[in-house]
Amino acid sequence: MRISAFSDVCLRVLMVLAEPSDPGLTTARVIAERVGTPYNHVSKAVIRLRELGLVEVVRGRSGGVRLSAQGREATVGWLLRRLDTRTDLAACETPHGQCPLLAGCGLRTALGRAREAFYAELDALVIASLPHGSLAGPVLVGLSTRPD
Ligand code: SF4
Numbered sequence: 001m002r003i004s005a006f007s008d009v010c011l012r013v014l015m016v017l018a019e020p021s022d023p024g025l026t027t028a029r030v031i032a033e034r035v036g037t038p039y040n041h042v043s044k045a046v047i048r049l050r051e052l053g054l055v056e057v058v059r060g061r062s063g064g065v066r067l068s069a070q071g072r073e074a075t076v077g078w079l080l081r082r083l084d085t086r087t088d089l090a091a092c093e094t095p096h097g098q099c100p101l102l103a104g105c106g107l108r109t110a111l112g113r114a115r116e117a118f119y120a121e122l123d124a125l126v127i128a129s130l131p132h133g134s135l136a137g138p139v140l141v142g143l144s145t146r147p148d
Contacts, residue, residue, distance in 0.1 A: 001118040007083045009037050009045045011076065011127060014054060017067045018128035025064030052082060067128065076130075077123035089115060 012035040017026060032042040046065055049055045054071035058064060089111045092099045099105070 001115065003080060004083065006041075006045065006048075007080055009035070009041050010049055010079060010083060012037065013042060013045050013049060013065075014067065014071060014074065014079075014127045015130055015132045017055065017065060018072065018130075025058055025062070025066050027064045031065065048083070052079070054079070072126075072128050074127055075123055076125040076127055077119040077121070079127065080122060081119050084115075084119075 013031055016031050016034045028042050028046055029039055031046075032039040035042065046055060046057065049071070050057050054068055054074050055065050056068050058066075090099075090108060092102050092105070092108055102108070
């Protein structure tokens with residue numbers, strides 16, 4: 001099971017904002033430097049995290065981003081479920097047609113159950129409580145990522 005690169009960036013952003021040494025507002029540019037991710041990717045992540053109620057954005061010269069109360073309690077499983085918009089895990093149906101095995105395929109159902117089990121394992125893992133070292137390199141060592 002892989003998480004998307006976008007999901008990984010969202011998790012990194014929340015981990016940075018959860019640092020006790022940095023309780024105030026942090027700009028997207030600073031976050032981008034801290035997580036080693038291009039600014040435009042971080043900006044998109046912040047927009048989505050704001051939509052989900054996990055961060056608050058203050059505009060203006062002294063503005064920035066901070067965790068919301070909900071963001072402090074969000075779990076990895078909760079967030080990944082909301083960021084995973086895939087309805088077709090194995091490309092059963094594509095613009096070029098359907099898999100010939102689609103009718104009554106047991107694998108398709110099993111893949112759906114496996115995804116649910118993956119998220120269920122992460123439902124109790126609070127993002128803000130994750131240790132993350134210096135955040136200079138890749139995070140989420142236990143999870144692999146894929147390019148979007
Ligand atoms: S075999 Fe089943 S899971 Fe795989 S592409 Fe076909 S319908 Fe989908």
